[in-house]
Amino acid sequence: MSNLAGSNKGLVSVTGANGGIAQSLLPALLGDHYAVRALFRAENANSRRWAEAGCEIVIGDLRDPDSLKSLVAGADVVIHGAAKIMGFDPGAFHATNVQGTKNLLAAAIDSGCRRFVHLSSMAVYGAGEPGADGAYPENTELRSSESLDAYTRTKLLAERAVVEAGEGSALEYVILRPTCVYGPYIQSWTLLPLNMILKGRPLLIGFDAPEGLMDAVYVEDLVQAILRAVAEPRAAGEIFNIGGESLGFREFYERLGAMVDRAPRLGSEARLQRLSSMIRPVSRFWPAAAEIGRGLEMVRRLSLSRCRYPSTKAMTTLGYAPRFQLPTGMLRTELVLRETGALPARRRPIPSSDRHYHVRPRVLVRPETEPQIIDAIGEARARDLPVKAIGALHSFVPIPVTEGVCVSLDRYRQVLEVEESRVTVQAGITIAELNTALRQHGLALPVNGFYTAQTIAGAISTATHGGSLHHGTLADQVEAIRIVRPDGTVLDIGAADGRFHAVVVSLGLLGIVSTVTLKCVPEFYLRSEARVCSIEQLLTEFDSIQRGNDFVDVLYHPQTRQVKMLLMNRVPVPQNEPISPPIESVPPSVARKKLVSFVFRNFLRVLNTTSSESMNRAVVNRVIDTLYPSEGIRRSDEALTFGDLSAVEPFPIDDMEFAVPYGQAVDALRELSDLFERKRNFPRFFPVHLRCSRAGEHWLSPNHRRDVCWFEFWQYPSNPALYAELASLFDRFDSRLHWGKIGSTDPERLTGLYERWADFTRLRSEWDPEGLLLNERTARWFGRDERALGSGS
Template identity: 30%
Template structure:
């Protein structure tokens, strides 16, 4: 295949894309390859998935969605939107979802993708078992509690090729979503706990210049609509995260209850995202330092203005996965959607990262950042352990690529 790009179109992959149709075929391909990486749904914005050798898609592997005593086991190439409806049909649910249901389960977990909610860990936190093909072509299965497990889930593709994941499930639940316009931006700092703790999942949208913030509150069950809240007013119609964009493809709002998988994402599954004319960055700081982060970002608002489309604020509960952005600490996630002009965005990123460096900010592995390897090793304390773990399963560096050589040098 030629002209393979990531979702945003800012990364083109030079290697041919292989799509094995069985696990055995995948094992043979891995064993025979000198260099190999996996390309999921392409929703990364840097070269984390690129390879100087073979690129592999898991989309053609046999579909597996099997509910058992340990949860639901799913084939790695499936998208979240493909498993959630199957779970709902059996009266089951996951703890949380990301903003897009179109991303692959394995890719989302491998890069630390998350939703929102003070008590909700990232998507990878639901994984209780993983099976992957190591560099020799052998299958390896690790379960929660195994010595290597915590380093194997948010793995950046460095340990092998994931074949399946087993996820914790719970009884299905309803969610109602209410959007508020006009939250005074100052309230993000002064009333942060009240804002982000006001529902099961909360997202706040701003550009750090506009004095008004839009807040999406997703509550389990039915949420009585408050006409006014912390100085904000309930929206008079559906909203898109970017104020100027039509809301046609956003999930149901207005406080109307519906199944968890049709409310927790921001966008409907039946909306297939086209290549996005955007770049994305995201940084994660300790939750108790949120107000300091907001002050720093507001001070940079005028620098953001020429290149920003929207910024989203979410919270994540602490987890123990080694390379997770929320490893070891309750976290606030600061997401930025930029215009697709990397030359214009990078100087802004440099100023942004400098401003929030004192807050121990961790950049998202799959998005655009300027931090170097030394900074990442400082911000992610388990990096040395992870590098040693990757060498255990891939001693010759088959799954390494220029990205890993740059940011996680062995």
């Protein structure tokens, strides 16, 4: 029913109520306590929807003056948003955009309306020239010409009609010139290009090269400007540019294309000129062809333009302040399109790096600033959707999976500050990128993990580690962390804060990490030395090897009972001694990676099913000498990150890793060796990987308050019987699973393994009571009421 009786701000009449802008404008007016009367050309589902929402509906047409009298009767303000945008009949453009505006103005004056807000367009600047600074201010001289396309010409003439009517009557007018408006119901800059991207067609505006600039404004920012134009006394008799942000056409279209996982096809000036040359000969006897030619010229002009449309006047007079940057505006657009069925409910799956699982969210957002991260969380919270951040998706278990808002940090990866040995970085920077940046400052991480494509946030959140009893995990190098919590607040937390050790290793359950400050060390070099011994000798010398070397990486082959170790120790910065060349490889082609992956997978299947242990031993003996790089001196980040898996297309190799208390490591290794000897059930190709880490203080880190030895197992295809035996063995040694590796731990057991488990669970419930950051996997561990978990310590 109509809200005319319940309003307290007066009646506003709106034209173009079936258009894209009105779908955001009408609810904003109703929410701001205006009575709303809306013009539709015919009754339809949309008009009935707005009638139910509280609008009074008038069926009419701008070309019918009588129908407009009913629209404006008793109205305080008229907002004129209706216009003809597309077509090739200049007469039709004039009838709607010019004469229709005049009809509406006359009705508004006769009815005694106070203010007329006219939505024009930046297109009118096609009738003028920019200033020396490349900008089009509102006072740009504009001249109508028959050479202009019908839309530009008639929008300019409509503006003049508004000014003349205002100057000749008591009717106040305000003219708004929006730039490129986009949003979920906008045809010109959203739905039309999205449809063309889906069909693989070249887009109408914007060239691949040279690239022009556009000014994109989200529809809700335009609505904010309209509401201010309605209410601000100083706006009377003024014209305002209403813009958002300047960017290239490609970036804009790529954001649209990302919604449907398609790359946009931009046009070219040469192609446009060919079309124009084909149209020109027939334009003399075909009027529509002449209009097509003028339209193509308008497209060429817009596509090449690098001009600006400053909104300074609107900001000063109206208090206009655009809120939505492009990533957030596109996020809101995509959410509505999926909610309304205009796009599929969920995106295409995003595979994890090892293909163990896929992330298939409703939307994917790629923030470039912290406010955009805050906006993404806010959008998820407002719609009661789960939200998770993703990095390299290196985790072997679906900790990052979400069906709601997925926040990719791949555009949030800058080094922000280097202050002596303290380095602050954005959360999406990868370990490889960080190592490169540190090198330029003569710095290094004290410890590195094996896999450098991880983001820093993902690495610390799951306690990624290296192999040194003299160093903790990578998370133990964190000095401060900045996190966006589920309620949108941002916290800077240092080691003095009691919550610090909960936040650093938190599996993404306390918020989205924004920045990380790391304590680095001066650049250092390591001499690598490979050594082969028996398992018996390793058991005897295990402690002395770990304590006597800076870094130790051990590969134990149960088939042969052989062990190969890489011992790495600090050396002075080389002066006369040669440095070993970097461990590099030429990236293989996609086809080669697929072929290698196919051969390797099938080789592993055959090897896993053969009963010939002699064959297994022969294979292991052939490959054992290739598992470590050549001996020599290398910079620490090269020596510690020698693994290169780029030659193989990823496939789901299982990876289990147990953190055993260091004091029990030898006993655990002895029992493991005995188990393999008794059962003859062991990984057929892959070795057992052993590394150690010093104790740390982070509540959920597997090295919390104890030195640990990591036992890592790789296997393909899956071998559930082996996994069950391993889990049973290591459970007896009070082991903790690596959070990012496969395996199952009883939630009840976790409370005994981690002394601060209950404290973490309480904090998680306090910061995220709605469970926005939980998913099916993590809810098994943290989804219960913390009161059931005891008081903690």
